[in-house]
Amino acid sequence: MRFKADVSNPSQLSRLITSLAPLSKTAILKLKHDQVHLICRAGGTKTSVQVWSVINIDSIFRTDTLRLESNHQNEVYLEVSTDLLAKALKSASGATDVGVKLAKKGGSGPGGTGEGSYPVLSLVVQSSSRLGKRLEITQDVAVKVMKAAEMDQLKEPLCPTPQVALYLPSLHTLRTVVERLKTISSYITISANNAGELRLRAESDDAKVETEWRDLRMPTAGAEGMTDPPDDPHEFISVTLEAKDVLKFLASYSVASTTIACFCRAHAAIFYVYVGAERDSSGAQGSGGVLTFFVPAVQLGGDD
Incomplete structure (x- = not known):
């Protein structure tokens, strides 16, 4: 060898x-x-x-x-x-x-x-x-x-077909937001829809904080296997994740060119972090490669 x-x-x-x-x-x-x-x-x-x-x-x-x-x-x-x-x-x-x-x-x-x-x-x-x-x-x-x-024996996680996929804002910006939300709660609920809207929410007995982005770009049709979107593009799909798990994914901000997030309702978030050149309009992979993060959801009372 x-x-x-x-x-x-x-x-x-x-x-x-x-x-x-x-x-x-x-x-x-x-x-x-x-x-x-x-x-x-x-x-x-x-x-x-x-x-x-x-x-x-x-x-x-x-x-x-x-x-x-x-x-x-x-x-x-x-x-x-x-x-x-x-x-x-x-x-x-x-x-x-x-x-x-x-x-x-x-x-x-x-x-x-x-x-x-x-x-x-x-x-x-x-x-x-x-x-x-x-x-x-x-x-x-x-x-x-x-x-x-x-x-x-090593197999990629099996996930349901995502309902929503969109391009994320700068991971460095998201990292700053998540670090602040983590002071409110150990859990963060991420909600997104196919109209390019993204929300991050943390809440406790004393406070509730939510941050929203609008007009985010959407991947080309069918990208990343997203073939089961809701009938209403404005319907939000939510997953609740441990804040520490989100920060582990966001540590990749230093190598990311663009990132696509896919959400499986109440099951998992999948983040595709592209390294090197940005994907083109046809969905072709950039020159560097892709890091695929599978982050499992947690179940809390009162989730959307």
């Missing part, structure tokens, strides 16, 4: 992993010749927030340097600590070149191989000092190499 490549955009990769670190302690990387799949499950359960991402390989790695070999369709599956990988990538800030490879370290044999060795993602960061001297730093992040059978 081999994996080696030069990182084409270290800062983008760093922001991507950093945005997932608040969600889960670990991430699964499915490396293919054309795509990188990133999978995170907060708490490791089917009912927790999940991220299923598909990132185009050339937005992360230089394809002319990519070497990817395995006994299973030349795909490599790795489980890695999001926090440790994010810290390692921070050292690549301002680097002239960054390479990454799957290696073995800590063994008794030459180069750390042999008995007692363990797999690592080895990042080789090259930069220059103020005096022009070439500097090289190696960061090793321990990983677990997963088997194909383990990957086959």
